[in-house]
Amino acid sequence: MNPKSPVFPRKVYVRFRGRMCDVVSPSFAYNQYYVAEVALSATPYVNAYSGTYTGMVGEKTFHDTAVAVFTAGSPTVPTNKATLDALALRIAKDYYESLNRQIDVTYAGICNIEPNARLEEIVIDYCEDYVTTRIHSPAIFGSEPEQLSHWDTAAASCTNKNTPFEEFYGPPGDCVGGHVRLTVWRVSVVNGRLVKRYARQDTL
Amino acid sequence: MIAIRILDSNGNNVDIPLERPTKQVVEFLSKYIDPNLATPWEYRSWPGFGMAGVTIPTGFSIPSDIRINRFVWPLGASRWAYMFCLCDAESLNSIANYAFGSDGTKQIEVNLVLDSPDSFGKTERVITEMYMLPPKPLSSVVPKIMPSGVNDIVNTNNLYLLTLVDERYFWWFANVGDLSTIVDIDSGVSWSTLISNITNIITTRFGTGFTNSTILATYLNASHAFILPYEDFPLILDAIAYNIGMRVVRKFDGSVKLQSFADADTAISNNFRDNPGRSIIAGGESLIDRVKYF
Numbered sequence: 249m250n251p252k253s254p255v256f257p258r259k260v261y262v263r264f265r266g267r268m269c270d271v272v273s274p275s276f277a278y279n280q281y282y283v284a285e286v287a288l289s290a291t292p293y294v295n296a297y298s299g300t301y302t303g304m305v306g307e308k309t310f311h312d313t314a315v316a317v318f319t320a321g322s323p324t325v326p327t328n329k330a331t332l333d334a335l336a337l338r339i340a341k342d343y344y345e346s347l348n349r350q351i352d353v354t355y356a357g358i359c360n361i362e363p364n365a366r367l368e369e370i371v372i373d374y375c376e377d378y379v380t381t382r383i384h385s386p387a388i389f390g391s392e393p394e395q396l397s398h399w400d401t402a403a404a405s406c407t408n409k410n411t412p413f414e415e416f417y418g419p420p421g422d423c424v425g426g427h428v429r430l431t432v433w434r435v436s437v438v439n440g441r442l443v444k445r446y447a448r449q450d451t452l
Numbered sequence: 453m454i455a456i457r458i459l460d461s462n463g464n465n466v467d468i469p470l471e472r473p474t475k476q477v478v479e480f481l482s483k484y485i486d487p488n489l490a491t492p493w494e495y496r497s498w499p500g501f502g503m504a505g506v507t508i509p510t511g512f513s514i515p516s517d518i519r520i521n522r523f524v525w526p527l528g529a530s531r532w533a534y535m536f537c538l539c540d541a542e543s544l545n546s547i548a549n550y551a552f553g554s555d556g557t558k559q560i561e562v563n564l565v566l567d568s569p570d571s572f573g574k575t576e577r578v579i580t581e582m583y584m585l586p587p588k589p590l591s592s593v594v595p596k597i598m599p600s601g602v603n604d605i606v607n608t609n610n611l612y613l614l615t616l617v618d619e620r621y622f623w624w625f626a627n628v629g630d631l632s633t634i635v636d637i638d639s640g641v642s643w644s645t646l647i648s649n650i651t652n653i654i655t656t657r658f659g660t661g662f663t664n665s666t667i668l669a670t671y672l673n674a675s676h677a678f679i680l681p682y683e684d685f686p687l688i689l690d691a692i693a694y695n696i697g698m699r700v701v702r703k704f705d706g707s708v709k710l711q712s713f714a715d716a717d718t719a720i721s722n723n724f725r726d727n728p729g730r731s732i733i734a735g736g737e738s739l740i741d742r743v744k745y746f
Contacts, residue, residue, distance in 0.1 A: 365716035390511025399640030399675035
């Protein structure tokens, strides 16, 4: 009998946002994101005592801030695919591992059970007519996050020249040779955040 | 026995036993001053704007009803251990004098001692440091002043509700500062650097020791999603743990570990191996391979 099958989804998806690097002009030919797919069968959690877990039909989806790097030479397959796939496999293993053991036990008396990552709570009741210690695992649904915050440093070299931006004049300014010289700042959205960077100085 | 252990003026341990509520007391409280209607804390309804995009679970544990003499020790950094118990005024004066200092300005942890009342052949005991929040009067019988000429005040020894919490309650009064100083927008930051940087706040404040299971290189770096200014420490630490396949575990001895499931399974096995005399009243493990149920 395999009670884990209804608990383990058959697949885990991890979606990574895409970034176009070193491209001449933005194009929809480049992927907006990369989804790494991990099958239950690719993990150690597939083996049961008397059979093979197939997992329930469905997929658990995670979203990660790590960026899939696309270039002109590789517009649809991220250049850091191997790294992202390894991370996705690790995320899937962690997810299945978190579900792999469900404990809910009440012991007589007070038990000095060492707190650990498997136990959602240790509860000791000291009442008039009974004394018990109960331990239980986290819930099999909802106790895990879906937004993850990893980062592949391979994306740091991605200059992304064509990120949409706006330029504006701002301080400091000065007067050079009878001409006004103003600083130009560039504002763009980088990975969901508004970023201001120095661009140049213009002499008017 | 449940007791609060304090130190006397000579530095010796003094155990002050706490009341075990009778059915009549429980009935009285439930009828007239049910603690569930006036809890000392509210649970967060949302993590706050800055934390909305960072790693937090999609669900949250529904807190159980407040029960007198129920000791709860949860997993994670964002929740704290607690216990509500009863204490009479005479005992409370000794405890409060120690926990709050004689001038009422201190915040000193007491030891909560939980011991089995009789023997099932076991001698297990839980002793852990807890802080006391302001005690709450449950009865308010006014002291009787004897007629003049008699120099006595008949004390009433009223009943009080003690709220004990562990150090994690006070972690919510710590923020992580400006993480933009260590998290780079282009390269993020290593998980170990992020952990040591933010846990330093608590180590400095409470002397708490933090360790972690081995962090695999597969987890890459922490992203600039952690460029968060002055967010609450517990949420950030839990977010870090989730990203590296671990959970934040505070142990009864006060140490804190970011622990992997593999290390947790080893800890469980060792703990149960060392205590073979435990008696299971109910429950068990539900996700184990079986040939049949019995």
